[in-house]
Amino acid sequence: MDFSFFITQTISGLTMATLLFLVASGLTLIFGVGNVFNFAHGSFYMVGAYFGYQLVSIWELNFWVALILAGLGAGVVGMLAESLFLRRIYGRVNEGGFQILLTYCFILIIDDLVKLVWGTEYKSLPRPKGFSGALNFGDIYLPSYNLVIIAVGLIVVVASWWILTRTRPGKIARAAAVDREMVDTLGVNVPLTMTLVFGIATALGGMAGALAAPLRTVTPGAGVEVIIDSLIVVVLGGMGNFWGAWLGALLIGEVNAFAVAFLPKWASLFSFLVMVIVLIFKPEGLFSPRQVRKV
Amino acid sequence: MRNKRLFICFVVAILAFIVVPFCVNAEDKTIKIGALYPMTGRAGLYGKDSVAAAEMAIDEINSKGGVAGYKIDITFTDSKVKPAYAVRVAKRYITEDKVNFLFGVVSSGVGLAVTEISNQYKTIFVGTDHASTRLTVDNFQPYYFRVSNNTFQSMTAGALYLKELAETKPWKKIAFIGPDYAYGHSQWDEIRYNLDRYGVEYEVVGEYWPKIYAPDYTSYITSILKDKPDVLISGFWGGDTVAFIKQAQAYGLFKKTLYFHPDAGGNYELMSAMGAELPDGLVLGARHYNNWPETDRNRNFVQEFQKRTGRFPTYAAQGAYAGIYAIANAVKAVGNPDDTEALVKALEGLKISLPEDPEGFTSYIRPETHQITQVMAIGTTMANGDFPPAKKMLGNWKIYKAEDLVPPVEYLEEKRKK
Numbered sequence: 033m034d035f036s037f038f039i040t041q042t043i044s045g046l047t048m049a050t051l052l053f054l055v056a057s058g059l060t061l062i063f064g065v066g067n068v069f070n071f072a073h074g075s076f077y078m079v080g081a082y083f084g085y086q087l088v089s090i091w092e093l094n095f096w097v098a099l100i101l102a103g104l105g106a107g108v109v110g111m112l113a114e115s116l117f118l119r120r121i122y123g124r125v126n127e128g129g130f131q132i133l134l135t136y137c138f139i140l141i142i143d144d145l146v147k148l149v150w151g152t153e154y155k156s157l158p159r160p161k162g163f164s165g166a167l168n169f170g171d172i173y174l175p176s177y178n179l180v181i182i183a184v185g186l187i188v189v190v191a192s193w194w195i196l197t198r199t200r201p202g203k204i205a206r207a208a209a210v211d212r213e214m215v216d217t218l219g220v221n222v223p224l225t226m227t228l229v230f231g232i233a234t235a236l237g238g239m240a241g242a243l244a245a246p247l248r249t250v251t252p253g254a255g256v257e258v259i260i261d262s263l264i265v266v267v268l269g270g271m272g273n274f275w276g277a278w279l280g281a282l283l284i285g286e287v288n289a290f291a292v293a294f295l296p297k298w299a300s301l302f303s304f305l306v307m308v309i310v311l312i313f314k315p316e317g318l319f320s321p322r323q324v325r326k327v
Numbered sequence: 328m329r330n331k332r333l334f335i336c337f338v339v340a341i342l343a344f345i346v347v348p349f350c351v352n353a354e355d356k357t358i359k360i361g362a363l364y365p366m367t368g369r370a371g372l373y374g375k376d377s378v379a380a381a382e383m384a385i386d387e388i389n390s391k392g393g394v395a396g397y398k399i400d401i402t403f404t405d406s407k408v409k410p411a412y413a414v415r416v417a418k419r420y421i422t423e424d425k426v427n428f429l430f431g432v433v434s435s436g437v438g439l440a441v442t443e444i445s446n447q448y449k450t451i452f453v454g455t456d457h458a459s460t461r462l463t464v465d466n467f468q469p470y471y472f473r474v475s476n477n478t479f480q481s482m483t484a485g486a487l488y489l490k491e492l493a494e495t496k497p498w499k500k501i502a503f504i505g506p507d508y509a510y511g512h513s514q515w516d517e518i519r520y521n522l523d524r525y526g527v528e529y530e531v532v533g534e535y536w537p538k539i540y541a542p543d544y545t546s547y548i549t550s551i552l553k554d555k556p557d558v559l560i561s562g563f564w565g566g567d568t569v570a571f572i573k574q575a576q577a578y579g580l581f582k583k584t585l586y587f588h589p590d591a592g593g594n595y596e597l598m599s600a601m602g603a604e605l606p607d608g609l610v611l612g613a614r615h616y617n618n619w620p621e622t623d624r625n626r627n628f629v630q631e632f633q634k635r636t637g638r639f640p641t642y643a644a645q646g647a648y649a650g651i652y653a654i655a656n657a658v659k660a661v662g663n664p665d666d667t668e669a670l671v672k673a674l675e676g677l678k679i680s681l682p683e684d685p686e687g688f689t690s691y692i693r694p695e696t697h698q699i700t701q702v703m704a705i706g707t708t709m710a711n712g713d714f715p716p717a718k719k720m721l722g723n724w725k726i727y728k729a730e731d732l733v734p735p736v737e738y739l740e741e742k743r744k745k
Binding site: 037040041044045047048051143144147151152153154155156158159164165166173175176177178244246247248249251252253254256257258288289292293296297299300 | 367368369371372375507533534535536537538540541542543545546547548549550552553565566567569570573574576577578579596597599600601602603604638
């Protein structure tokens, strides 16, 4: 294998990994802090993609502004879903079952709403100005938009690390993850914290959707298509662990990239194989959720 | 006062629900069709277009007084793209609703399940969209008919295109990418079978099988670039084509390799989704085009559809439209929709003029396979703003004769032996 191909393939794996991480990060955040498995997280990704389409292709807004607005928009939808519906089932007996039922309903409802507003036709976004080409070093092609995606992913990782470990709201969120009642007793408005965390997580999903839209098909059902791979990443990293999700995404992205190159017929098998192997030797995922929460 | 009015409305509504079904039952001269189409997720687009086009055909026929004294009555149910669920609906259609025909289906997986029910209950199933050749060859049964092209036909046209291409622009190395299920695999098998059949020489440098609806193809693209094929044969379906082309564009794939996608690449929804971003010079095919053939029949079909729905049709629409007319013509020939064996006879070898037919050709159903036989065209993407929001459409057409595209008899025998 020559070196330039190795670089190209690594970068393409990294692009996939970053988009995977951006979706999975929200999923794992909600699970880690709120203890909610949000089956509908992919639908917020889809909503973000449609918001991006509406803002850029119909209202002709600047792409980067649209990216932020689409994320915020999905976050608002997320907060509404949390405060109007999800909040009502916290603490019930068999909460897990209710969570899956309710968030599965979200998938169906959001899919139908999207169809009502935008129709079933496939939509797509043009790449932002100045990012439609590729950087070229000899044999190495690096599409500039793919590099943007990777950069956004890094920014999100660093910003989240800073917020979760260095700021008061971040510390409250982490504390709430460990013991909701205790944090409540200390005078923190826990329901509001939950709503905000849900909002941030769905905003991350929505932004991932808008960011991916110039490279993917914007269509009803797009949410369900990303949720399985994100779930693999979340389980790999340790349910609810932010850094685990990042590492899991990198692992899946790169394993997939090189499996495609060398064993294309079996490529789709490998991400599951990685999950199986990790779960056999470390059933709690790469990072045990408990340990890291205590940092 | 207000409450009273509301109450009256309520009573009227309830009465309407009770009485209306009786009215329909009272009028017993109907051709009953039970249709299955996906209404959700990605395939929902094709389902919605099929429903609109089938209703359009039914309105045309019923407004002229129906056929042989019968009006057409159709029921649509969401197939949910789940074979087991579709089978339950098909059985209910036959045993409870007493339909004369099963109809529709976009997914070949669902089609293969429903054709078994059709055979078991001896009820005719008119397939309007799903393309797997297995339904008319390997899993053929006497009550199944298909009114849209299958992958064998488009892959034969594809092989002939590549054969001609070799004369003007020599190529040798090919790679394939397509979804990892029956539809993708049969395209790859059939194009190679046909290239061999026509004595075309080629060398396979890569084969790629992403999952259907996979959102990300970057790793596949960089790997294809490494293989350096002259022609990339693509078997993508639905919006996957959009994602692949967008991701491959930035890598400059289309400058180095000819993108060749003869079965579903030329679908209008690709053009409408990508607008000006769609690269020129991609070679694509589809089962129906909005701008070919340039006959009045096709123009009227496309305009009527656009008037009804506010959008231009995807290929699926013409299949559903054709299906309704095939049923109407068969019932006309037999005189009633109840004599199934006579209807099978009438459908075998039925000649039917469709929007898709170019001047001087009439589509017909081949008796050996119950598969419609049609002229096919393959085109190249170029600027054309006549069908907004698309900014590019296909042009520079290459036309292939219907008789040349059907599977040869020895192919049928070999496949059916198994």
